[in-house]
Amino acid sequence: MDTPQPTxxxxxARVLHRDGLMLVIDKxxxxxxxxxPKGGANLEASFDALRFGLPRPPVLAHRLDRDTSGCLVLGRHRxxxxxxxxxxxxxxxxxxYWAVVEDGPVEAEGEINIPLGRLNEERGWWQKPDPDGLPSQTTWKVMGRGNGLTWLALEPITGRTHQLRVHCAAMGWPIVGDNIYGNGPRFGEPSLHLHAREIVVPLSKNKPPVCVTAPVPxxxxxxxxxxxxxANEALDPSA
Structure with missing residues (x-):
């Protein structure tokens, strides 16, 4: 289900961190x-409300997929x-990132090294495992299991488009609700179970890195x- 344009x-209310250089919002x-191209709701259209006294609205420092929630970093000036x-x-x-996947790995933790390339010209963003593609690396750790599902903490070492979604699917444990690479429905429930849980940004040389955690949606x-x-430990990043 599409989310309406935020007021x-x-x-x-979704600002998780704010300083003179950047914002982190809970997407x-x-x-x-x-x-x-067809218009519709989008986060950028609401950024003017995040100027907080600066002459221009913040801009995206990176991207998250439409159906991914969690930590999104914005630069406050050029x-x-x-x-x-x-x-x-x-x-x-x-x-x-936190993800819930179908089935799941046998081991407790590991690493995925599968190069990725574009699926085809028509689907410009979609990716596939490709021996001739760009090197792509993800580390993972099992956080819990139950009901034929596994809760994973995923850390993308590289930053390829759809990397976590393709890597999990290629390993045989697609992310729940993934309607491109997994078994998710084209419309309706369940929606994609992928959440940008935590981000650590070493932006200032003289200060410790900024660490921000987004609540589980x-x-x-x-x-x-x-x-x-x-859920009672939801505010604890180690929960």
Missing amino acids: PEQIQ PAGIPVHRG KATASLGLLFKHSKISKT DHLHERMLACGWN
Whole structure:
């Protein structure tokens, strides 16, 4: 289900971190970050409400898929956005995603090294495992299991489009609700169970990295509880 355009109050309520250089917001699932060719709701259209006294609205420092929720970094001015862009480009920013996958790995943790390339010209964003593609690396750790599902913490070492979704599907444990690479429905429930849980940004040389955690969205609760997640510890990043 598509998420409606956030009001100024709604987008401001999703600010998880704010300083002079950047914002980190809790992106809702079901809304794209950019305006699509057919128009419709998009996060950028609400960024004017996030100026907080600056002359221009913040801009995206990276992207999340429409159906992915969680930590999204915005640069508050041109110089900051350029610095963030370099940190993302050189993999200096660490990201931890939580996902619920079908079945799941036997081991407790591991690493996926599967090069990725474009599926075809028509589906410009879609990816596939490709021996001649770009090197792509993901580490994973089992956080819990239950009801034929596994709750994983995923860390993309590289930042390819759809990397986590393709890697999980290629390993035989697609992300619940993935309607491109997994067994998710084209429309309706369950929606994609992928959440950008935590991001660590070493933006200032003289200060410790900024670490931000996004709360688990409602649509993940049922299956994460089945895998042993404790909702009462939801504010604890180690929960």
